[in-house]
């Protein structure tokens with residue numbers, strides 16, 4: 001379970017202090033599929049970075065599975081990230097000189113998984129996202145949708161309980177974007193909690209709940225479509 005309690009995030013830029021998140025309180029239960037919408041600059045990525053233990057609040061509390069994350073050391077945060085969270089980004093963030101397999105194996109290497117098991121798991125995850133015939137391709141030899149599938153396979157290899165995606169369809173054409181959202185939907189049905197930031201209402205419709213941010217505050221939070229094929 002994800003629990004943000006009165007979370008604020010402030011930055012000091014020059015002499016000015018800017019509030020990026022203001023009193024954000026949000027609970028996301030295990031197995032949920034949530035979309036986060038809001039204009040550019042409204043604090044979506046900042047909120048996701050806090051959820052993903054990439055950043056800490058300026059004040060307020062962040063609990064993941066009942067445990068305070070805002071009090072952990074950077075090393076402890078990295079450990080939680082590696083074990084519990086999978087990230088997917090707009091521009092895939094694949095390593096260009098590594099094959100699909102090597103990219104997917106990487107988080108397991110950090111987690112200390114042995115070579116043979118890494119290979120087997122990476123192959124299984126790539127097959128799961130429909131890329132069993134692209135194992136030794138470099139990212140440059142894959143389409144945008146295929147690159148995002150590699151990134152999703154990589155996000156899943158350590159069996160995270162939460163998948164966080166920041167504009168995952170932003171660099172894809174709309175039909176490929178819908179395929180990616182269908183993939184998130186089927187992963188969600190296996191029990192993974194999915195949180196997707198998007199600008200696109202048709203993407204948000206895949207989720208069962210929609211949270212809207214404006215100027216660092218939650219301005220809407222309601223049940224959404226969740227029923228697209």
Ligand SMILES: Nc1ncnc2c1ncn2[C@@H]1O[C@H](COP(=O)(O)OP(=O)(O)O)[C@@H](O)[C@H]1O
Pocket residue numbers: 011012013020038039040041042043044045046047
């Ligand atoms: N490291 C930082 N220092 C100063 N301001 C920042 C920093 N990171 C983000 N911001 C500001 O916080 C606001 C929200 O950013 P962000 O969370 O990326 O918004 P969104 O993802 O909704 O577009 C923006 O105005 C941005 O300029």
Ligand SMILES: [Mg+2]
Pocket residue numbers: 044045046166
């Ligand atoms: Mg953003």
